[in-house]
Amino acid sequence: MRKLPMVLLATAALPMAVNAANTEFSFGGFIKMDAMLSTYSDGDIVDGYGRDYYAPSQIVPGTEPDTAELDFSARNSRFNFKTVTQVEDGKTITSFIELDFSTTAGGNEVVSNSYVPRLRHAYVQYDKLLVGQTWSNFMNVGALPEVADFIGPSESTVFIRQPQVRYTSGDLSVSLENPQTTGAGDSGDNGMLPDLTASYKIKADNLDMTAALLLRQLSYDGPLDGDDATTMGYGVNVAGKLMVGKDDLKFSATYGKGVGRYVGLGAVADVALVGEDLEASDTTAAFVAYRHHWSSQWRSTAVYGMLSADYDDSVTTGVTDATSMRVNIMHSPVKQLTYGAELSTANVERVGGADVTMNRVYFTTKYAF
Structure with a gap:
């Protein structure tokens, strides 16, 4: 992230420079260009974003036995802006x-x-x-x-950003x-209670990990008076990184009831409406991922991920199982610039037995500033 000298701010807007005398401004982000060749066995992509990165819910049974798509995209590029202000109390x-x-x-x-x-x-x-929108406290970004494919093992990791109020004390x-219940024929029902998360950082020798807990009220707003229903959901997650010399082993394991919105990019619905309940x-x-450094400029990561879901017998749609494997090679001639190539395969099974396989070759260029 680049810092913006105060003299530049002063030349642009003197009042801002005066009012922000104790503020440090910085900006950052990256430019990312991706090229993807994807083939689907008995399947296709339901809409746009599954063409940009692997998302299990987007891979659906198709009308043709085999389909192939070539895509170029720069839309994962991003820009951010940060301020840090020293205030009167020293904080x-x-x-x-x-x-x-x-x-x-x-x-x-x-x-x-x-x-x-x-x-x-x-x-x-x-x-x-902390108040605002950022990564869920249930997630370990580290x-x-x-990987080249944005998230990579998306079926198997907690990945979610949302508005929240977070308090941190030590580890x-x-x-x-923000509460949101998916399933039961409605993806917009919020209960009376926020989702509660707690996480604890654990560091020991070469291990850096978190243990996290999620507690939720799941709700359904029926079309008629008296049709509303609620139940409780919970989840546990352990995720982190183990250093093995210069290499690293990253991992994540999640289990829960009603945690579908938090895991696998929403591949599993939180709830089903069974009668009135x-x-x-x-x-x-x-998932587990091992990264090996071949040299100071070359490295590779191999990843395996899995997801398994169990629904009530009345459910007729949804992902029941998903697995993926990928291996890549990354080259950084300088620290800020990375060229990468990745091979991946994924298999998605749905309620009713439909089974779709995706294979993807992925090339990426990323410049971070």
Whole structure:
């Protein structure tokens, strides 16, 4: 992240420079260009963003036995802006906002390839209190492996950003986060209670990991009076990184009832409406990733991920199992610039027995600033 000298701010807007005398401004982000050749056995992509990165819910049974797609995209590029202000009590106030262009609407690929900016992060932190939108406290960002395909083993990792209020004291963080229940014929039902998360950092020798807990009220708002229903959901996650010399082993394991929105990019619905009751879905997911450094400029990562879901017998749609494997080679001639190539394969099974396989060759160039 680059710092912006105060003299430049002063020349642009003197009042801002005066009012921000104790504030440090910085900006950062990256430019990322991806090329993907994907083939699907008995399947296809349901809509746009599954063409940009692996998302199990987007891979669906197709009408043709085999399909293939070649895509070029720069929409995962991003930009962020950060301020750190020293205040009278000796503490600091930090603000952060970040945008990218992924999963949004915009111009088509015929002429412009234009895309609408998308909010990723927007938060302010004072001392131990953070308020705003950022990564869920249930997620360990440091456990994500280095891959070309954006998230990589997306079926098997906790990956979610949302508005929250978080308090951190030492290695313990507790947050109240935006509630949202998926399934039961409605993806927009919020209960009366926020999602509660707690995480604890554990460091020992070469191990750096977190243990996290999630507690949720899952809800369904029926069309008629008296149709509303609620149930409780919970989840546990252990994720981290183990250093093996210069190499590293990253891992994540998650289990829960009603945690579908947090794991696998929403591949599993949180609940199903069974009669007048809500039944939470069971989700088990895990990945392991090993990164080996061939030299100071070359490295490779191999990843295996899995997800398994168990629904009530009344459920007729949804992902039941998903697995993926990938291996890549990354080259950084200088620290800020990375060229990469990746081979991956994924298999997605759905309720009713439909089985789709995706194979993808991925080339990427990324310049971080």
